[in-house]
Amino acid sequence: MDSLALLLSRLQFGFTVSFHIIFPSFSIGLIAWLTVLEALHLATRRPAYRIVFEFWLKIFGVAFGLGVVSGIVMAFEFGTNWSGLSRSSGPIQGPLLVYETFSAFALEASFFGILLFGRSRVPPWFYLLSTAMVALGTTLSAYWIMANNSWMQVPVGYVIANGQFVPNDWFKILFSPVLWVRFPHMLLASYLTGAFCVAATGAWYLLRGQFHAEARIMLRMGLFLAAVLVPLQLFFGHLAGDYVHDKQPVKFAAIEGRWHDEQPASEVLLAIPDPASETNKYAISVPVLGSLIGSLSLHSREVGLTDFPRADRPPVIIPFFAFRIMVGCGLILLLLASVLDEPFEPALPPGPAAAYHSAAGK
């Protein structure tokens, strides 16, 4: 195949998936939180909960819409760009996406209409149920998509016949241990994205001295959620990394920037990997930490990229830096969540804007 066409196809698909994932990862978390807010409003009757709900529902609508249109493109690009893949793995990936589309349509599309148009037409408990159903729909969507992707990472439950992957054990595919680590990892990522967006918006209003009561709800709930979930997310991230270590050693070596086998292995914190000379430039590394992270051991042997023929190695620079950016962001978020929880605790007297707004909300 023409290598330029291949590169362009990868760039196009990479851009599509990266652009798309912004919206679901935000909206899955947001709608779960909106369900909690609606329940809190029903339980406490505090108007501020309702105001915050209505405010974020509009934002959810836009994010949801953008997620849908960018998702349509993805469903087509599997065929337009990766015809060979979709031909041979279609019998497994296709049905998973059918379930994704159908369950999303059944739950999200119909109940979402009620969220937007139905506040005055249905009883409050049914409105809450609709919110929960949209949340369930987005969660199920995430499940099917992660089932699909996890199968691509670690294929299970199939035999190969006539050049196609023929499923022979759907149970293995749907309950693959890889999936049940990566799906929670994705859900937690969505909840965290939602939590930090909401908290940041609350903080911004507080700094401007606007909508005090509502801003405090956003900031407190967002940071509370983050404080609980960030450590959990780091744990699931570690579990997901274990699977990469065991099932995709060459990818793991690329992420670690490890060129040669080491025993015990060191951990490269930062460096500029150089594929030409198969070394790292300006490396800052910690001895033994690599074995500890890879195998929870002080003297395990960890494989290096040079064990694999060049043609089978992934490009090193992108996974190496992307992984460090991801973990770095995770650590910054952990810091934010644990440090910032306290200062906003003491209740400030409500400002005039808040008083006006909560009056308007009644």
Add this chain to the structure above:
Amino acid sequence: MVTFWVSVLAVSALLYVLLDGFDLGIGILFGLTRDEARRRAMMAAVAPVWDGNETWLIATGVVLWGAFPIVYATLLSAFYLPLLLMLAGLIFRGVAFEFRNKTQRMRWVWDAGFAGGSLVAALMQGATVGALVEGLRFAHGEYSGGEFGWLSPFAVLCGVGLTLGYTLLGACWLIKKCGGEVRASSYRLIPYLSLAVLLFLVVVFVYALAENLPVVGRWLERPYLFVFPAVAAGAAVALTASVRRRRDGPPFYLGSLVFAAAFGTLAASFWPYMIPFSITIDEAAAPHSSLAFMFWGAGLVVFPLMLLYTVIGYSVFRGKAEPSSHPYH
């Protein structure tokens, strides 16, 4: 099992053509007027339903992948360019619903995106069908026609034809959903659009005969296929009559019947081929374990629910649309 999934595919595709057909048609008509009040009324006539309509496109796409992976892989890569242009068009018109009301100064951009996106999507869908009818080049079971293998005079002709057809459906929907000036101008437009569609069908027929397309042979072998055009002709006559009498309801259903008959014509004249004259339905079908897995959940439970939701959705928003009552304002 294969028959079941062919039916699901056919129903999804037909529903997509009918439902998104009228709403793309309205997008095109939208571009023909400058009047803000009319534009608002047109948008209001599709605002609550357009995203549901496009869901049927995704449903068609994923069912094709899950149940007939070989066809999905072959056609999508053959139609790379038209499909990408179509998707770009659909995205532009989709976001226009949200964005045109957020701005005064830049509104023309979103309006152009709405009309232009609808037009491009319709043209590309028609061209794709045309290229399929004409036949794509295959070597060893793989598409070998290159990036522009789909582009031919016949495909362009079909693109224009489907665009006219969608516009006709759109006009029929507008007389059903709107009052006042929008309804009146749609009534004025329908005779011209119908004539144009008729002319297009005649040209396609003559072209197919002249070029001796393989599909003509199938027609001579199976004369019962002429039932479909006969139904279409009957519906067209009834459409003309109800437009003359200014009855708001029937034209849309009759227009849809014309479309359904055209769809049936295509499907029946290719049967049992899925990609005309090179891959049959049975050859293309996914293994039984895939089809059965989809059948017991998505097929048996969710698909009927989707149909039900579509019916409920349309009945909730039945009657004339009020421009002020839709949520985008």
